[in-house]
Amino acid sequence: MHFDLKGAPPRVSYLKRIMPLAKELGATGVLMEWEDMFPWSGHLAPLAAGNAYSKQDVQEIIEAAVSNGLEVIPLVQTFGHVEFALKHSEFSELREVPESPQALCPSLNSSHDFVHQMIEQVMEMHKNIRYLHIGCDEVFQMGECVRCRTQPRDTLFLHHVTRVASFVRARWPSVTPIIWDDMLRHLPPISLEQYRIGELVEPMVWVYAEDVYRFVPSSVWEKYAAIFGRVWAASAFKGAFGETQYVPNAKRHLENNMRWLQVMQAEAPKFSGGFQGIAITGWQRYDHFAVLCELLPSAIPSLAVNLLVTSHGYFNQSLRAKLNSALSCGVFVPGGGMDRSSSFLSLNNDPFLFDQFSRCVFPGHAFFRLLYRLSTVEREVAEAVAMIRKDKGWMTDYNVRHNFSSPLRVDELTVDHQRLYHSVTSLVRGAKDALWEIFDAYTVAEWIEQRIYPMVQQLESISRDSITLKQPRVWPRRPFPILGDLHRIGLQFSSDSSPG
Numbered sequence: 001m002h003f004d005l006k007g008a009p010p011r012v013s014y015l016k017r018i019m020p021l022a023k024e025l026g027a028t029g030v031l032m033e034w035e036d037m038f039p040w041s042g043h044l045a046p047l048a049a050g051n052a053y054s055k056q057d058v059q060e061i062i063e064a065a066v067s068n069g070l071e072v073i074p075l076v077q078t079f080g081h082v083e084f085a086l087k088h089s090e091f092s093e094l095r096e097v098p099e100s101p102q103a104l105c106p107s108l109n110s111s112h113d114f115v116h117q118m119i120e121q122v123m124e125m126h127k128n129i130r131y132l133h134i135g136c137d138e139v140f141q142m143g144e145c146v147r148c149r150t151q152p153r154d155t156l157f158l159h160h161v162t163r164v165a166s167f168v169r170a171r172w173p174s175v176t177p178i179i180w181d182d183m184l185r186h187l188p189p190i191s192l193e194q195y196r197i198g199e200l201v202e203p204m205v206w207v208y209a210e211d212v213y214r215f216v217p218s219s220v221w222e223k224y225a226a227i228f229g230r231v232w233a234a235s236a237f238k239g240a241f242g243e244t245q246y247v248p249n250a251k252r253h254l255e256n257n258m259r260w261l262q263v264m265q266a267e268a269p270k271f272s273g274g275f276q277g278i279a280i281t282g283w284q285r286y287d288h289f290a291v292l293c294e295l296l297p298s299a300i301p302s303l304a305v306n307l308l309v310t311s312h313g314y315f316n317q318s319l320r321a322k323l324n325s326a327l328s329c330g331v332f333v334p335g336g337g338m339d340r341s342s343s344f345l346s347l348n349n350d351p352f353l354f355d356q357f358s359r360c361v362f363p364g365h366a367f368f369r370l371l372y373r374l375s376t377v378e379r380e381v382a383e384a385v386a387m388i389r390k391d392k393g394w395m396t397d398y399n400v401r402h403n404f405s406s407p408l409r410v411d412e413l414t415v416d417h418q419r420l421y422h423s424v425t426s427l428v429r430g431a432k433d434a435l436w437e438i439f440d441a442y443t444v445a446e447w448i449e450q451r452i453y454p455m456v457q458q459l460e461s462i463s464r465d466s467i468t469l470k471q472p473r474v475w476p477r478r479p480f481p482i483l484g485d486l487h488r489i490g491l492q493f494s495s496d497s498s499p500g
Helices: 012-025 042-047 055-067 089-094 109-125 153-171 189-194 218-227 250-270 296-312 317-326 365-391 397-402 407-413 417-435 441-451 453-469 484-489
Strands: 002-004 029-033 071-075 095-097 100-104 131-133 176-180 202-206 230-238 274-282
Touching: 002 274, 012 055, 012 296, 012 317, 029 055, 029 274, 042 109, 055 071, 055 109, 071 109, 089 095, 089 109, 100 109, 109 131, 109 153, 153 176, 153 189, 189 218, 202 274, 218 250, 230 250, 230 296, 250 274, 250 296, 274 296, 296 317, 296 365, 365 417, 365 453, 397 453, 407 453, 417 441, 417 453, 441 453
Parallel strands: 002 029, 029 071, 071 131, 131 176, 176 202, 202 230, 230 274
Antiparallel strands: 095 100
8 A cells, every 4th residue: 555645644643553454454565655744854854844754753654564564665756746855945956847846857967966865865764675666757847958858758767767776776785666657658668678677677557547458558568578577556545536536436446456456467477577566556645736635534445445355356245344344334334235145335326435434433434424524515515606606696796896786685595604604614623623633733724724614715705795785775777887807808898888
Protein backbone atom coordinates (compact mmCIF):
# COMPACT_ATOMS: atom_id res chain seq x y z
CA MET A 1 0.00 0.00 0.00
CA HIS A 2 1.04 3.61 -0.54
CA PHE A 3 0.88 6.50 1.90
CA ASP A 4 0.92 9.88 0.18
CA LEU A 5 1.73 12.29 3.00
CA LYS A 6 2.34 15.54 1.17
CA GLY A 7 0.95 18.59 2.85
CA ALA A 8 -1.29 16.72 5.30
CA PRO A 9 0.42 14.42 7.80
CA PRO A 10 -1.73 11.86 9.61
CA ARG A 11 -0.82 11.65 13.27
CA VAL A 12 1.75 8.98 14.05
CA SER A 13 -0.73 7.38 16.44
CA TYR A 14 -3.22 6.94 13.60
CA LEU A 15 -0.69 5.42 11.21
CA LYS A 16 0.27 3.00 13.97
CA ARG A 17 -3.34 1.81 14.04
CA ILE A 18 -3.44 1.37 10.26
CA MET A 19 -0.26 -0.73 10.00
CA PRO A 20 -1.59 -3.87 11.77
CA LEU A 21 -4.95 -3.49 10.05
CA ALA A 22 -3.25 -3.42 6.65
CA LYS A 23 -1.12 -6.42 7.56
CA GLU A 24 -4.21 -8.37 8.63
CA LEU A 25 -5.82 -7.58 5.28
CA GLY A 26 -2.84 -8.84 3.29
CA ALA A 27 -0.41 -5.95 2.88
CA THR A 28 3.26 -6.91 2.70
CA GLY A 29 4.84 -3.47 2.46
CA VAL A 30 4.29 0.26 2.47
CA LEU A 31 5.42 2.81 -0.11
CA MET A 32 6.12 6.00 1.86
CA GLU A 33 5.88 9.26 -0.09
CA TRP A 34 7.05 11.81 2.49
CA GLU A 35 7.51 14.89 0.27
CA ASP A 36 7.33 18.06 2.42
CA MET A 37 6.45 16.03 5.52
CA PHE A 38 9.99 14.64 5.76
CA PRO A 39 12.30 16.31 8.33
CA TRP A 40 14.69 17.72 5.75
CA SER A 41 17.73 19.36 7.33
CA GLY A 42 20.78 21.45 6.55
CA HIS A 43 20.74 22.96 3.07
CA LEU A 44 17.41 21.19 2.42
CA ALA A 45 15.65 22.48 5.55
CA PRO A 46 13.33 24.81 3.55
CA LEU A 47 11.74 21.72 1.94
CA ALA A 48 10.16 20.67 5.23
CA ALA A 49 6.70 22.07 5.89
CA GLY A 50 6.09 23.82 9.17
CA ASN A 51 4.09 20.80 10.33
CA ALA A 52 6.47 18.15 8.99
CA TYR A 53 7.23 15.01 10.94
CA SER A 54 10.22 15.05 13.27
CA LYS A 55 12.99 12.50 12.89
CA GLN A 56 11.56 10.67 15.89
CA ASP A 57 8.14 10.61 14.18
CA VAL A 58 9.65 9.09 11.04
CA GLN A 59 11.50 6.48 13.09
CA GLU A 60 8.29 5.56 14.91
CA ILE A 61 6.37 5.21 11.64
CA ILE A 62 9.08 3.04 10.09
CA GLU A 63 9.35 0.91 13.24
CA ALA A 64 5.57 0.47 13.29
CA ALA A 65 5.66 -0.81 9.74
CA VAL A 66 8.59 -3.14 10.31
CA SER A 67 7.17 -4.50 13.57
CA ASN A 68 4.03 -5.44 11.65
CA GLY A 69 6.01 -7.27 8.98
CA LEU A 70 5.66 -4.53 6.36
CA GLU A 71 8.60 -3.76 4.11
CA VAL A 72 9.21 -0.01 3.80
CA ILE A 73 10.00 1.54 0.41
CA PRO A 74 10.59 5.31 0.53
CA LEU A 75 9.66 7.38 -2.51
CA VAL A 76 11.67 10.48 -3.49
CA GLN A 77 10.73 12.49 -6.56
CA THR A 78 13.94 13.18 -8.47
CA PHE A 79 12.86 14.72 -11.80
CA GLY A 80 9.21 15.74 -12.19
CA HIS A 81 6.81 16.63 -9.38
CA VAL A 82 9.53 18.43 -7.44
CA GLU A 83 7.20 21.35 -6.76
CA PHE A 84 7.68 21.04 -3.01
CA ALA A 85 11.34 21.99 -3.47
CA LEU A 86 11.46 24.16 -6.56
CA LYS A 87 8.73 26.49 -5.26
CA HIS A 88 11.33 27.94 -2.88
CA SER A 89 13.62 30.77 -3.95
CA GLU A 90 16.64 28.83 -2.70
CA PHE A 91 16.10 26.18 -5.38
CA SER A 92 14.35 28.13 -8.13
CA GLU A 93 17.47 28.17 -10.30
CA LEU A 94 17.11 24.39 -10.71
CA ARG A 95 13.82 24.72 -12.63
CA GLU A 96 13.58 23.59 -16.22
CA VAL A 97 11.13 26.43 -16.84
CA PRO A 98 11.73 29.55 -14.71
CA GLU A 99 8.01 30.24 -14.29
CA SER A 100 7.14 26.71 -13.15
CA PRO A 101 8.50 24.54 -10.31
CA GLN A 102 7.25 21.25 -11.80
CA ALA A 103 10.52 19.72 -13.03
CA LEU A 104 14.27 19.93 -12.55
CA CYS A 105 16.65 20.92 -15.30
CA PRO A 106 18.60 17.69 -15.88
CA SER A 107 21.51 19.50 -17.54
CA LEU A 108 22.60 21.30 -14.38
CA ASN A 109 25.15 19.60 -12.17
CA SER A 110 23.56 21.45 -9.27
CA SER A 111 20.32 19.56 -9.99
CA HIS A 112 22.10 16.28 -9.45
CA ASP A 113 23.83 17.57 -6.33
CA PHE A 114 20.40 18.50 -5.02
CA VAL A 115 18.93 15.07 -5.87
CA HIS A 116 21.88 13.34 -4.22
CA GLN A 117 21.35 15.33 -1.03
CA MET A 118 17.67 14.41 -0.92
CA ILE A 119 18.39 10.73 -1.44
CA GLU A 120 21.15 10.74 1.17
CA GLN A 121 18.89 12.25 3.82
CA VAL A 122 16.07 9.82 3.07
CA MET A 123 18.42 6.84 3.06
CA GLU A 124 19.88 7.96 6.38
CA MET A 125 16.43 7.54 7.93
CA HIS A 126 15.64 4.26 6.15
CA LYS A 127 18.18 1.64 7.16
CA ASN A 128 18.37 -1.82 5.64
CA ILE A 129 15.87 -1.22 2.85
CA ARG A 130 15.94 -3.17 -0.40
CA TYR A 131 14.22 -0.66 -2.68
CA LEU A 132 14.16 3.09 -3.22
CA HIS A 133 11.49 4.60 -5.46
CA ILE A 134 12.99 7.58 -7.32
CA GLY A 135 9.74 8.74 -8.96
CA CYS A 136 10.38 10.18 -12.44
CA ASP A 137 6.73 10.24 -13.54
CA GLU A 138 4.93 13.00 -15.40
CA VAL A 139 7.97 15.08 -16.30
CA PHE A 140 5.78 17.57 -18.13
CA GLN A 141 8.48 20.18 -18.71
CA MET A 142 11.58 18.82 -20.37
CA GLY A 143 13.85 20.05 -23.14
CA GLU A 144 12.65 23.65 -22.83
CA CYS A 145 15.52 25.60 -21.28
CA VAL A 146 18.49 26.85 -23.33
CA ARG A 147 20.71 24.10 -21.93
CA CYS A 148 18.30 21.28 -22.79
CA ARG A 149 16.48 22.30 -25.95
CA THR A 150 19.24 21.10 -28.27
CA GLN A 151 18.91 17.51 -27.01
CA PRO A 152 16.12 15.01 -27.71
CA ARG A 153 13.67 14.62 -24.84
CA ASP A 154 14.24 10.87 -24.76
CA THR A 155 17.96 11.42 -24.28
CA LEU A 156 17.40 13.97 -21.53
CA PHE A 157 15.09 11.66 -19.66
CA LEU A 158 17.15 8.50 -19.91
CA HIS A 159 20.42 10.25 -19.14
CA HIS A 160 18.97 11.78 -15.98
CA VAL A 161 17.32 8.57 -14.77
CA THR A 162 20.41 6.45 -15.36
CA ARG A 163 22.58 9.04 -13.62
CA VAL A 164 20.35 9.07 -10.54
CA ALA A 165 19.96 5.29 -10.52
CA SER A 166 23.70 4.79 -10.94
CA PHE A 167 24.31 7.02 -7.93
CA VAL A 168 21.96 4.89 -5.83
CA ARG A 169 23.48 1.62 -7.06
CA ALA A 170 27.04 2.80 -6.41
CA ARG A 171 26.34 4.26 -2.97
CA TRP A 172 24.02 1.50 -1.74
CA PRO A 173 24.76 -1.66 -3.78
CA SER A 174 22.02 -3.69 -2.09
CA VAL A 175 19.30 -1.15 -2.95
CA THR A 176 17.35 -1.38 -6.21
CA PRO A 177 15.85 1.83 -7.62
CA ILE A 178 12.23 1.76 -8.79
CA ILE A 179 10.75 4.30 -11.22
CA TRP A 180 7.25 5.05 -12.44
CA ASP A 181 6.91 3.74 -15.98
CA ASP A 182 4.82 6.35 -17.82
CA MET A 183 7.76 8.22 -19.34
CA LEU A 184 9.10 4.92 -20.73
CA ARG A 185 5.98 3.87 -22.61
CA HIS A 186 6.70 5.81 -25.78
CA LEU A 187 10.48 5.26 -25.81
CA PRO A 188 11.91 2.95 -28.50
CA PRO A 189 13.58 -0.24 -27.28
CA ILE A 190 16.89 0.76 -28.84
CA SER A 191 17.07 3.82 -26.58
CA LEU A 192 16.33 1.77 -23.48
CA GLU A 193 18.97 -0.75 -24.47
CA GLN A 194 21.52 1.97 -25.21
CA TYR A 195 21.26 3.33 -21.67
CA ARG A 196 21.17 -0.19 -20.15
CA ILE A 197 18.30 0.99 -18.01
CA GLY A 198 17.13 -2.57 -17.43
CA GLU A 199 20.26 -3.17 -15.37
CA LEU A 200 19.67 -0.11 -13.20
CA VAL A 201 15.97 0.18 -12.32
CA GLU A 202 12.74 -1.76 -12.05
CA PRO A 203 9.64 -0.08 -13.53
CA MET A 204 6.42 0.32 -11.59
CA VAL A 205 3.64 0.31 -14.19
CA TRP A 206 0.79 2.50 -12.99
CA VAL A 207 -2.75 2.53 -14.30
CA TYR A 208 -5.64 3.53 -12.06
CA ALA A 209 -8.47 3.17 -14.58
CA GLU A 210 -10.43 -0.01 -15.20
CA ASP A 211 -8.95 -0.77 -18.65
CA VAL A 212 -5.24 -1.34 -18.01
CA TYR A 213 -4.44 -2.39 -21.57
CA ARG A 214 -5.85 0.85 -22.93
CA PHE A 215 -2.99 2.72 -21.28
CA VAL A 216 -0.33 0.00 -21.42
CA PRO A 217 -1.04 -2.16 -24.48
CA SER A 218 0.51 -5.54 -25.17
CA SER A 219 3.25 -3.99 -27.30
CA VAL A 220 4.50 -2.00 -24.30
CA TRP A 221 4.52 -5.11 -22.12
CA GLU A 222 6.56 -6.93 -24.73
CA LYS A 223 9.02 -4.04 -24.87
CA TYR A 224 9.34 -3.96 -21.10
CA ALA A 225 9.87 -7.72 -20.93
CA ALA A 226 12.75 -7.43 -23.40
CA ILE A 227 14.43 -4.76 -21.27
CA PHE A 228 13.56 -5.52 -17.65
CA GLY A 229 13.80 -8.79 -15.78
CA ARG A 230 11.32 -7.77 -13.11
CA VAL A 231 8.41 -5.37 -13.00
CA TRP A 232 5.92 -3.87 -10.53
CA ALA A 233 2.27 -2.91 -10.88
CA ALA A 234 0.49 0.05 -9.30
CA SER A 235 -3.27 0.33 -8.81
CA ALA A 236 -5.19 2.68 -6.51
CA PHE A 237 -7.56 2.59 -3.56
CA LYS A 238 -8.12 6.35 -3.51
CA GLY A 239 -7.05 9.57 -5.19
CA ALA A 240 -7.55 8.50 -8.80
CA PHE A 241 -10.99 9.57 -10.01
CA GLY A 242 -11.16 13.29 -9.33
CA GLU A 243 -9.01 15.98 -7.77
CA THR A 244 -11.75 17.09 -5.38
CA GLN A 245 -13.29 13.74 -4.46
CA TYR A 246 -13.68 13.24 -0.71
CA VAL A 247 -14.61 9.56 -0.61
CA PRO A 248 -13.32 6.93 -3.05
CA ASN A 249 -15.52 5.11 -5.51
CA ALA A 250 -14.81 1.61 -4.22
CA LYS A 251 -16.57 0.02 -7.18
CA ARG A 252 -14.16 1.59 -9.68
CA HIS A 253 -11.11 0.93 -7.52
CA LEU A 254 -12.08 -2.71 -7.11
CA GLU A 255 -12.53 -3.07 -10.85
CA ASN A 256 -9.10 -1.51 -11.36
CA ASN A 257 -7.46 -3.96 -8.98
CA MET A 258 -9.33 -6.95 -10.39
CA ARG A 259 -8.20 -6.01 -13.89
CA TRP A 260 -4.65 -5.73 -12.64
CA LEU A 261 -4.79 -9.29 -11.32
CA GLN A 262 -5.77 -10.45 -14.80
CA VAL A 263 -3.04 -8.39 -16.45
CA MET A 264 -0.38 -9.62 -14.04
CA GLN A 265 -1.36 -13.22 -14.63
CA ALA A 266 -1.18 -12.73 -18.40
CA GLU A 267 2.03 -10.70 -18.52
CA ALA A 268 4.12 -12.23 -15.73
CA PRO A 269 5.46 -15.14 -17.84
CA LYS A 270 7.08 -12.65 -20.22
CA PHE A 271 9.45 -11.42 -17.49
CA SER A 272 12.27 -13.60 -16.24
CA GLY A 273 11.64 -12.45 -12.67
CA GLY A 274 7.91 -11.83 -13.00
CA PHE A 275 6.05 -9.24 -10.98
CA GLN A 276 7.62 -8.09 -7.73
CA GLY A 277 4.28 -6.95 -6.38
CA ILE A 278 1.48 -4.45 -6.73
CA ALA A 279 1.45 -1.07 -4.99
CA ILE A 280 -2.09 0.02 -4.17
CA THR A 281 -1.65 3.77 -4.25
CA GLY A 282 -3.59 6.23 -2.15
CA TRP A 283 -3.03 9.75 -3.39
CA GLN A 284 -3.85 12.61 -1.04
CA ARG A 285 -3.28 15.38 -3.60
CA TYR A 286 -2.78 15.19 -7.36
CA ASP A 287 0.34 17.30 -6.93
CA HIS A 288 1.87 19.63 -4.37
CA PHE A 289 -0.32 22.57 -5.39
CA ALA A 290 -3.62 20.69 -5.57
CA VAL A 291 -6.28 20.68 -2.88
CA LEU A 292 -6.88 17.58 -0.80
CA CYS A 293 -8.71 14.69 -2.40
CA GLU A 294 -9.75 11.68 -0.32
CA LEU A 295 -8.22 11.61 3.14
CA LEU A 296 -6.97 8.28 4.45
CA PRO A 297 -9.82 7.61 6.95
CA SER A 298 -12.38 8.08 4.19
CA ALA A 299 -10.74 5.27 2.24
CA ILE A 300 -10.23 2.56 4.85
CA PRO A 301 -13.12 0.42 3.51
CA SER A 302 -11.76 0.78 -0.04
CA LEU A 303 -8.25 -0.04 1.15
CA ALA A 304 -9.53 -3.08 3.02
CA VAL A 305 -11.47 -4.47 0.07
CA ASN A 306 -8.60 -3.98 -2.36
CA LEU A 307 -5.93 -5.37 -0.05
CA LEU A 308 -8.03 -8.50 0.46
CA VAL A 309 -8.63 -8.90 -3.25
CA THR A 310 -5.03 -8.39 -4.36
CA SER A 311 -3.56 -10.55 -1.60
CA HIS A 312 -5.98 -13.42 -2.26
CA GLY A 313 -6.28 -13.07 -6.02
CA TYR A 314 -10.06 -13.32 -6.08
CA PHE A 315 -13.25 -11.64 -4.90
CA ASN A 316 -16.06 -13.74 -3.47
CA GLN A 317 -18.09 -14.55 -0.36
CA SER A 318 -15.20 -16.35 1.32
CA LEU A 319 -13.58 -12.97 2.06
CA ARG A 320 -16.61 -11.66 3.93
CA ALA A 321 -15.57 -12.87 7.39
CA LYS A 322 -12.06 -11.43 7.09
CA LEU A 323 -13.39 -8.07 5.98
CA ASN A 324 -16.00 -8.08 8.74
CA SER A 325 -13.39 -8.84 11.38
CA ALA A 326 -10.73 -6.41 10.17
CA LEU A 327 -13.11 -3.45 9.99
CA SER A 328 -14.78 -4.31 13.30
CA CYS A 329 -18.24 -4.61 11.83
CA GLY A 330 -19.48 -6.72 14.74
CA VAL A 331 -22.76 -8.51 14.19
CA PHE A 332 -23.47 -6.28 11.21
CA VAL A 333 -22.40 -8.00 8.01
CA PRO A 334 -21.73 -5.74 5.02
CA GLY A 335 -22.91 -6.82 1.63
CA GLY A 336 -25.69 -9.01 0.37
CA GLY A 337 -27.45 -9.82 3.63
CA MET A 338 -28.76 -13.36 4.10
CA ASP A 339 -28.82 -14.18 0.41
CA ARG A 340 -25.62 -16.18 -0.06
CA SER A 341 -26.07 -16.13 -3.81
CA SER A 342 -25.98 -12.35 -3.92
CA SER A 343 -22.89 -10.26 -4.56
CA PHE A 344 -20.25 -10.05 -1.83
CA LEU A 345 -20.73 -6.26 -1.77
CA SER A 346 -23.57 -4.21 -3.23
CA LEU A 347 -21.26 -2.00 -5.26
CA ASN A 348 -23.72 -1.01 -7.95
CA ASN A 349 -26.15 0.44 -5.42
CA ASP A 350 -23.52 1.60 -2.94
CA PRO A 351 -20.26 2.39 -4.81
CA PHE A 352 -18.90 4.51 -1.95
CA LEU A 353 -19.75 1.83 0.64
CA PHE A 354 -21.62 4.28 2.87
CA ASP A 355 -24.58 1.98 3.49
CA GLN A 356 -22.50 -1.12 4.07
CA PHE A 357 -19.70 0.16 6.32
CA SER A 358 -21.10 3.14 8.23
CA ARG A 359 -21.86 0.93 11.22
CA CYS A 360 -18.37 -0.55 11.42
CA VAL A 361 -15.82 0.89 13.88
CA PHE A 362 -12.54 0.84 11.97
CA PRO A 363 -9.94 3.58 12.61
CA GLY A 364 -11.50 6.77 11.27
CA HIS A 365 -15.06 5.43 11.13
CA ALA A 366 -16.56 8.64 12.59
CA PHE A 367 -15.16 10.68 9.72
CA PHE A 368 -16.35 8.11 7.17
CA ARG A 369 -19.89 8.37 8.58
CA LEU A 370 -19.69 12.17 8.52
CA LEU A 371 -18.94 12.07 4.79
CA TYR A 372 -22.31 10.47 4.17
CA ARG A 373 -23.92 13.43 5.92
CA LEU A 374 -21.72 15.77 3.91
CA SER A 375 -22.84 14.22 0.63
CA THR A 376 -26.47 14.75 1.59
CA VAL A 377 -26.02 18.33 2.81
CA GLU A 378 -23.83 19.20 -0.17
CA ARG A 379 -26.56 18.06 -2.54
CA GLU A 380 -29.26 19.98 -0.64
CA VAL A 381 -27.20 23.19 -0.59
CA ALA A 382 -26.32 22.91 -4.28
CA GLU A 383 -29.99 22.45 -5.19
CA ALA A 384 -31.03 25.37 -2.99
CA VAL A 385 -28.37 27.71 -4.36
CA ALA A 386 -29.22 26.79 -7.95
CA MET A 387 -32.90 27.34 -7.27
CA ILE A 388 -32.37 30.70 -5.55
CA ARG A 389 -29.64 32.12 -7.78
CA LYS A 390 -30.54 30.68 -11.15
CA ASP A 391 -33.83 28.83 -11.49
CA LYS A 392 -36.11 31.36 -9.80
CA GLY A 393 -36.39 34.99 -10.83
CA TRP A 394 -36.22 37.01 -7.60
CA MET A 395 -32.69 36.57 -6.17
CA THR A 396 -30.52 36.32 -9.26
CA ASP A 397 -27.38 38.41 -9.61
CA TYR A 398 -29.45 40.88 -11.62
CA ASN A 399 -31.94 41.32 -8.79
CA VAL A 400 -29.13 41.83 -6.32
CA ARG A 401 -27.22 44.34 -8.47
CA HIS A 402 -30.31 46.49 -8.92
CA ASN A 403 -31.72 45.78 -5.43
CA PHE A 404 -35.05 45.02 -7.04
CA SER A 405 -37.22 42.11 -5.94
CA SER A 406 -40.40 41.06 -4.20
CA PRO A 407 -40.03 40.70 -0.41
CA LEU A 408 -42.75 38.07 -0.48
CA ARG A 409 -40.84 36.00 -3.04
CA VAL A 410 -37.56 36.45 -1.18
CA ASP A 411 -39.16 35.05 1.96
CA GLU A 412 -40.51 32.11 -0.02
CA LEU A 413 -37.09 31.36 -1.50
CA THR A 414 -35.28 31.46 1.84
CA VAL A 415 -37.82 29.61 3.97
CA ASP A 416 -35.42 26.64 4.35
CA HIS A 417 -32.31 28.74 4.78
CA GLN A 418 -31.87 28.44 8.56
CA ARG A 419 -32.18 24.66 8.50
CA LEU A 420 -29.57 24.37 5.76
CA TYR A 421 -27.22 26.77 7.51
CA HIS A 422 -27.49 24.78 10.73
CA SER A 423 -26.79 21.54 8.85
CA VAL A 424 -23.64 23.03 7.34
CA THR A 425 -22.28 24.54 10.55
CA SER A 426 -22.93 21.29 12.41
CA LEU A 427 -20.74 19.58 9.80
CA VAL A 428 -17.90 21.91 10.77
CA ARG A 429 -18.11 20.83 14.39
CA GLY A 430 -18.53 17.18 13.42
CA ALA A 431 -15.56 17.24 11.06
CA LYS A 432 -13.32 18.83 13.67
CA ASP A 433 -14.27 16.20 16.24
CA ALA A 434 -13.90 13.30 13.79
CA LEU A 435 -10.55 14.43 12.37
CA TRP A 436 -8.83 15.74 15.46
CA GLU A 437 -7.40 12.36 16.50
CA ILE A 438 -6.21 11.71 12.94
CA PHE A 439 -4.70 14.97 11.65
CA ASP A 440 -3.18 18.16 13.01
CA ALA A 441 -5.08 21.44 13.25
CA TYR A 442 -3.75 22.73 9.93
CA THR A 443 -5.00 19.73 8.00
CA VAL A 444 -8.36 19.71 9.78
CA ALA A 445 -8.79 23.41 9.01
CA GLU A 446 -7.68 22.97 5.39
CA TRP A 447 -10.16 20.19 4.76
CA ILE A 448 -13.02 22.15 6.34
CA GLU A 449 -12.08 25.27 4.35
CA GLN A 450 -12.08 23.31 1.10
CA ARG A 451 -15.15 21.14 1.64
CA ILE A 452 -17.55 22.93 4.00
CA TYR A 453 -16.61 26.61 4.18
CA PRO A 454 -17.68 27.32 0.55
CA MET A 455 -21.21 26.26 1.50
CA VAL A 456 -21.10 28.57 4.51
CA GLN A 457 -20.09 31.43 2.21
CA GLN A 458 -22.84 30.68 -0.28
CA LEU A 459 -25.54 30.54 2.37
CA GLU A 460 -24.30 33.65 4.15
CA SER A 461 -24.23 35.52 0.85
CA ILE A 462 -27.85 34.54 0.24
CA SER A 463 -28.75 35.67 3.75
CA ARG A 464 -27.12 39.08 3.28
CA ASP A 465 -28.77 39.56 -0.10
CA SER A 466 -32.18 38.57 1.24
CA ILE A 467 -31.91 41.22 3.96
CA THR A 468 -30.87 43.87 1.44
CA LEU A 469 -33.56 42.95 -1.07
CA LYS A 470 -36.29 43.22 1.59
CA GLN A 471 -35.29 46.67 2.82
CA PRO A 472 -36.90 48.88 0.13
CA ARG A 473 -40.45 50.07 0.73
CA VAL A 474 -40.75 51.78 -2.65
CA TRP A 475 -39.16 50.68 -5.89
CA PRO A 476 -38.01 52.54 -9.02
CA ARG A 477 -39.85 52.42 -12.28
CA ARG A 478 -38.23 50.81 -15.28
CA PRO A 479 -35.98 51.10 -17.22
CA PHE A 480 -33.04 50.78 -14.86
CA PRO A 481 -29.75 52.54 -15.65
CA ILE A 482 -27.64 50.49 -18.05
CA LEU A 483 -24.89 48.68 -16.19
CA GLY A 484 -21.72 50.64 -16.81
CA ASP A 485 -19.48 47.59 -16.89
CA LEU A 486 -21.27 46.34 -20.02
CA HIS A 487 -19.37 48.98 -22.00
CA ARG A 488 -16.14 47.20 -21.09
CA ILE A 489 -17.26 44.03 -22.85
CA GLY A 490 -18.39 45.77 -26.00
CA LEU A 491 -22.00 46.78 -25.35
CA GLN A 492 -22.35 50.39 -26.42
CA PHE A 493 -25.35 52.47 -27.42
CA SER A 494 -25.91 55.85 -28.98
CA SER A 495 -27.05 58.67 -26.72
CA ASP A 496 -30.67 57.99 -27.68
CA SER A 497 -31.45 54.53 -26.29
CA SER A 498 -35.23 54.86 -26.31
CA PRO A 499 -37.37 52.73 -28.65
CA GLY A 500 -38.10 54.22 -32.05
